[in-house]
Amino acid sequence: MSYVTETLGNLIHQTAFFNLSWGNLLMILVALVFLYLAIKKGYEPLLLVPIAFGMLLVNMYPEIMANPEDTSNGVGGLLHYFYILDEWSILPSLIFMGVGAMTDFGPLIANPISFLMGAAAQLGIYLAYFMAILMGFSDKAAAAISIIGGADGPTSIFLCGKLGQTQYMGPIAVAAYSYMSLVPIIQPPIMKALTTEKERKIKMEQLRPVSKLERILFPIIVTIVVVLILPSTAPLIGMLMLGNLFRESGVVKQLTETASNALMYIVVILLGTSVGASTSAEAFLKMDTLKIVALGMIAFAFGTAGGVLLGKLLCKVTKGRINPLIGSAGVSAVPMAARVSQKVGAEADPSNFLLMHAMGPNVAGVIGTAVAAGTFMAIFGV
Secondary structure, eight states: OHHHHHHHHHHHHTSGGGTOOHHHHHHHHHHHHHHHHHHTSOSSHHHHHHHHHHHHHHHHOGGGGOOGGGSTTSOOOHHHHHHHHHHTTHHHHHHHHHHHHHOOOHHHHHOTTHHHHHHHTTHHHHHHHHHHHHTTOOHHHHHHHHGGGGTOHHHHHHHHHHTTOGGGHHHHHHHHHHHHHTHHHHHHHHHHHHSOHHHHTOOOOOOOOOOHHHHHHHHHHHHHHHHHHOGGGHHHHHHHHHHHHHHHHSSOHHHHHIIIIIHHHHHHHHHHHHHHHTOOHHHHSSHHHHHHHHHHHHHHHHHHHHHHHHHHHHHHHTTSOSOGGGGGGGSSOTTHHHHHHHHHHHHHOTTOOOHHHHHHHHHHHHHHHHHHHHHHHHHTTO
């Protein structure tokens, strides 16, 4: 009888209930909120569902992220091996290849001035960098945190790994992906505050047709120019442009299909669950996390403002031919930010169609954020 009692006692104590701290319970609640936002509200479900589930798992069963060196049998947790691919910057680069295979750079080629708005929207990144240093972060940590301003999760993870700031990867990635999903909520008030109703009603001329030759040459030329100037951007820019070359060449449809569908979604699962699993209560519930979230919000807000303000300047220079709203799409959240530009413009004038015009700054922002990350790596000699 004592054997049965002892066995039952051991089984009961093996349950997670006896190991949960208040921090674990709080993180489980956060994970459930993320799942609600993703499933019920539709906020970037492809990203938030795996991130939230990884968060849920690690706070009930921490061993799922166990390092092999810390286990008795020398075998690490499942999500630990996924996470290694984040640290090695493999998964973010593959995400970029998928994005390139799905993205039409035509609006950017047809209207090269969009590059300027994409660059202006990186203002928040550099502002957040200096603010993070003032708040006590090291220069490398500040650089990793500041990339949140581009609303670009893969680039944030990539730079964290390259700069050796993996202790901040969880909070940074969660903040970046959260702001990506909240673009429709965060951006419109800033856009409306910085523009007049007359500016929001501006209708832009239809974009010129882009030839097949231009579409093929674009990824090749961008890769050569950017990588020659900033070699450290090769993994991101190279994969982005390779994916786009798959798409535009028209001769490797199988590779295009794989990169933009099957491979992309497999990588999203691996990336999302491992990033979510890096947010254990012990690692996440710190004052630095609140600082990172606040800095991310400031960076994202100023990035949006920078794009809109340059849009206003270009509106003046071109005598009203550019709607300033498309400048807000200069952050990297593709295509969400472009859709927000379209939505705000349509609220002012239902007949106004800005989506394709906004896609120019939007895809320029992806390149701009990768260049910003490469600049930081060059500064620190990585």
